[in-house]
Amino acid sequence: MIRGKVVGRYWATKRIEHIPSGAFLEVESAGGARMVAFDVLGCGEGEDVLIVTGSTAASWLGGGKIPIDALIIGSLDETGKSKSK
Amino acid sequence: MIRGKVVGRYWATKRIEHIPSGAFLEVESAGGARMVAFDVLGCGEGEDVLIVTGSTAASWLGGGKIPIDALIIGSLDETGKSKSK
Amino acid sequence: MIRGKVVGRYWATKRIEHIPSGAFLEVESAGGARMVAFDVLGCGEGEDVLIVTGSTAASWLGGGKIPIDALIIGSLDETGKSKSK
Amino acid sequence: MIRGKVVGRYWATKRIEHIPSGAFLEVESAGGARMVAFDVLGCGEGEDVLIVTGSTAASWLGGGKIPIDALIIGSLDETGKSKSK
Amino acid sequence: MIRGKVVGRYWATKRIEHIPSGAFLEVESAGGARMVAFDVLGCGEGEDVLIVTGSTAASWLGGGKIPIDALIIGSLDETGKSKSK
Structure with missing residues (x-):
């Protein structure tokens, strides 16, 4: 899995079918790369x-036809020992 | 998912079978990498x-035999908070 | 497969369903990239x-619905000839 | 999909089973990375x-058991507007 | 597919179930990245x-439950035209 911090939110009115209800959140990974992940947990910025x-x-x-390839599966508690700088 | 900007369009007369109807658009991601994505929404340059x-x-x-591994699922509205520079 | 060293452990109280029991371990690969892998072997830091x-x-x-895309499959014995520096 | 230029051809006499008939072509992508793709269209260097x-x-x-994870799906016509430099 | 040179071999006594018999070989790709691939062909270093x-x-x-995501499918004959430097 990829660990990252939520940095933004997107909306796409013009879209294809079969996108379930949920939010598109931009996440910046520990290495600095950005991706957009689907969120059903109600996560917020930071x-x-x-x-x-x-x-x-x-x-x-x-x-089936669900066009999502990145999903937030959890929000991390503050207990990781040696987190990425 | 990957976020990016449409920068070009390609045609491939010489092709294999089972490619559905749609456009091959070149997209530059926030990090600068380029890829070609299939488009059924009619997206345009920029x-x-x-x-x-x-x-x-x-x-x-x-x-099944559909040989596509990148698909545009939406065109982003102008409301993301901290978009990638 | 990816080879790496365990550098941390995470907990995620706020999570989606269908995550089996096991640990989320942060692993640093030979190239320096970090990822989080699921562990059922009881691996430890280092x-x-x-x-x-x-x-x-x-x-x-x-x-099915198991939302895990990185799994530790083994702990390496100390016998690789030319390990990554 | 990935766009690239054919730069070489490989043969592998010592191989596993279930590799269909076709060619192994080395392709250099726009970003400079190299990969080997399977070709059934008869593409050539350049x-x-x-x-x-x-x-x-x-x-x-x-x-099923076909051990191929990269396939050339088309040869691009010379009509892309802003091709990668 | 990825092309690379065998640079090492690993053993993992502490492992999960369903790993078939074969060898874990470290391979360095043309770009310098390292990965571990499963081998059933008996390939050797170099x-x-x-x-x-x-x-x-x-x-x-x-x-099914086979936990392998990288497999050596062939050993390349010495006939590629413009191999990666």
């Missing part, structure tokens, strides 16, 4: 989250 | 789009 | 481990 | 091609 | 090999 990517993300949402 | 990659893209188009 | 990623990780845990 | 990667490539070739 | 990654690797080995 939150440290854990993201699963690939078809595994779509499978959790029901698989 | 548009900010969201892309799903991997087998999830092919599954939305019907799966 | 241990050299081997990680499988993608839907293959979820399939080992039972597939 | 040709600009489009590559699909992952299980989607294997599915087009019939799926 | 050999130039071709690697398939992702669920495609597990499918060749039988799919």
